[in-house]
Amino acid sequence: MGKPVWTNYHSHTRFCDGTDEPEMYAKAALEQNVAIYGFSTHSPLPFANAWSIKKEAVDEYVNAVKAVKEAYADRLEVYLSMEVDFVPGLTSVQDPIIVGLGLDYTIGSVHYVEQFDDGSHFEIDYTHSYFDKGIEEIFKGDVQKAVTRYYEITRQMLTEAKPDILGHLDKIKMHNKAKLHFQERENWYRDAVIETLELASKTGVVMEVNTRGMYKKLSDEPYPSAWVLKEANRLGIPVMINSDSHHPREITGEFETAAQILLDAGYKEVRIFKEHSWQDKPLTTKGIIL
Numbered sequence: 001m002g003k004p005v006w007t008n009y010h011s012h013t014r015f016c017d018g019t020d021e022p023e024m025y026a027k028a029a030l031e032q033n034v035a036i037y038g039f040s041t042h043s044p045l046p047f048a049n050a051w052s053i054k055k056e057a058v059d060e061y062v063n064a065v066k067a068v069k070e071a072y073a074d075r076l077e078v079y080l081s082m083e084v085d086f087v088p089g090l091t092s093v094q095d096p097i098i099v100g101l102g103l104d105y106t107i108g109s110v111h112y113v114e115q116f117d118d119g120s121h122f123e124i125d126y127t128h129s130y131f132d133k134g135i136e137e138i139f140k141g142d143v144q145k146a147v148t149r150y151y152e153i154t155r156q157m158l159t160e161a162k163p164d165i166l167g168h169l170d171k172i173k174m175h176n177k178a179k180l181h182f183q184e185r186e187n188w189y190r191d192a193v194i195e196t197l198e199l200a201s202k203t204g205v206v207m208e209v210n211t212r213g214m215y216k217k218l219s220d221e222p223y224p225s226a227w228v229l230k231e232a233n234r235l236g237i238p239v240m241i242n243s244d245s246h247h248p249r250e251i252t253g254e255f256e257t258a259a260q261i262l263l264d265a266g267y268k269e270v271r272i273f274k275e276h277s278w279q280d281k282p283l284t285t286k287g288i289i290l
Ligand SMILES: [Zn+2]
Pocket: 083, 109, 111, 167, 168
């Protein structure tokens, strides 16, 4: 049995809202006992925003990742991907620009729920005060409506434009750390999550356990929460651990915690992408046995 190593398939660089050149992450990945690393810049969006890659920079991004892939070929398995936004009717993994890139795999994420009166899209992944403004102005103060809609859009993504990896399933809870808006045990919340999991289990999508909320102190639990992972295990949904790293030091942030949570939820294996195929490998708290 080989020594355990980590994998990370969800990561950002200076091409979107990350900090450094791709090579810096490859270097840091090796230092953090990572054997397989996927780059997944935020896909270009058809409206103004502060964090996704610009359409004009996509070729440069692809070439930069390919250069790292070659330079590290003997040390690190490197993949080219994107975290593709799902905005109903506007963008998804099926966009010709995405399909045309021939990415090794795709991550699908929901960051936007409806629009303000001025047409700007309501981003659930921003500040608490902005979140409150969206709840007030778009949902008339009804947070349940907003959260329910968020899960509806997630299900629409799984039905209409299924990615390979389902990004941070319950990220909307990052505004609920202080439990001011809702309790996850409330029936309506559980129902929205379970309905989404049941659909996910039928699609074959790999659900990520995203540790970013934990190491950024936005959440006490990974995305998704431990109870969700227990339900996911019951439904046989394959999972993987990702850090959603934006800085090289974040690449394996809280991975041991996430591994323990998965083991406690009943998972014995994670699904990884290795040698261009999806494979299930044993998980320990110190890493994955390739
Ligand atoms: Zn995201």
